[in-house]
Amino acid sequence: MLRIADTRTGRFVEIPYAHRHLLRICVHLPVIDTGIGLAHLRAPLVADVLARTAELQGLQAVTVLLTPDLPPEQAQALERAMADLGIHPPSRVGVHRLNETPCATADVHILAYGTAAPDAVGGVRIDVGELGAAPPAGRVPDRGHLLASGLPGDVYAPEGTDPLAVRMLLLGHGHRTQVAVSDTGLAEARQLLRHWRQQVADWAQEPSRPIPADALRQAHAALADDLDVPAVLDLLGGVATRDDVPSGAKFETFAFLDRVLGLDLAREVGHQHRAAT
Template structure:
């Protein structure tokens, strides 16, 4: 069973309730005059990680994404940005008015920065921490606005793997505000490339089971308020452990990537590439 802290009460709540095996998630993007921007994509990302975690714990999940009324081009750009960040497509995407009934039955409501809560609605309500760039050059578009083309351009320079931004955000508790600096993004990119190369190297060795203590710690961290940063820290330790065979390291990283969504097996079969 997963435990999530409700923003309204500060108390932990087990989800889903009543021993059901379906976790219903509703992600709320704000209705703003400036449109949906890169600062708001963190909420769908947290919803994606929550859904992946539920599935890792043997549950099914269904995600509804509510948005303001968006022109076709902007809606398409939002879809592209979510795809670039490895976010699984929600089961339903629609304007707030069309999805109120579906969201009324949600177990978890994830509110992007600026999205208003509804105290009368049931389920757990979570305010996702704000995310923003370190600074904005004069004359560049505000990160709160739709950027066409490239909604993520405020954060991810051209030629940078967008999953480096995913990794950077996953390294922070989902309620904690995050400032995306060039240095932090570069470090996330280097770590992502290093892990992918290591996973490719480990894949050449005989497979071994995931260590029981690692599996237990990972499940416990994810079940306790979606502790993804603790999982990332644990993987740093696993990579350095001399008592864990290479094949077990491969299985561990590949298994937990089902939640992380970092495409850690990308370099398998390309071991001749130089390590970063």
């Protein structure tokens, strides 16, 4: 069972309600004049991880995305940007209305930073933390807030950065905390992602072994406890260096948890890969 802290009360609530096998998620993006940027993609990312976690537990998840009334080009750019970040397409995308029927009975409402929502809306509410630039010393240039290209890696990260490194950077922080994006942070995420993919490719050549019971238990507990994805990333870092875990078990652990992380960790399996630089 998943336990999520409701922003309005601070209390943990078990979802979905009444032992149902369907988790309904509604993502709210703000109605603003300046357009939708990477900062607002953090809410759909949280919804994606929540849906993946639910599905890992045998539940079905349905996600509805409510957006401002975007011009066609911005709507298409938003769709492409979500795909670049590995976010599964929502079941439905609609223009933001307070009485939107698909969200009236949602189990969880996920609000991008700066989004206003009436307190009367039922279900658990998650207010996603702010996403901003780092201090000047490590600042990522803001070359336009709009999703003109639809590629967050092009707009907010150094050229050539895998967009999934952006995803990894964001997943490394609790979804309610503020995140400062910097060149240094993105470079570290890119390097770790590359390193893990190379390790997974190496481990895949060894005989398969079961996932360590303690690692599986800790991962499930972290995800069930307010979607603690940073703890899962830390867990994988620990598993990678454990001498008591065979290579085949390390592969299975990374492959299994990547179903939630969505980092394409098995990308290099079966392919020639380069050493990390």
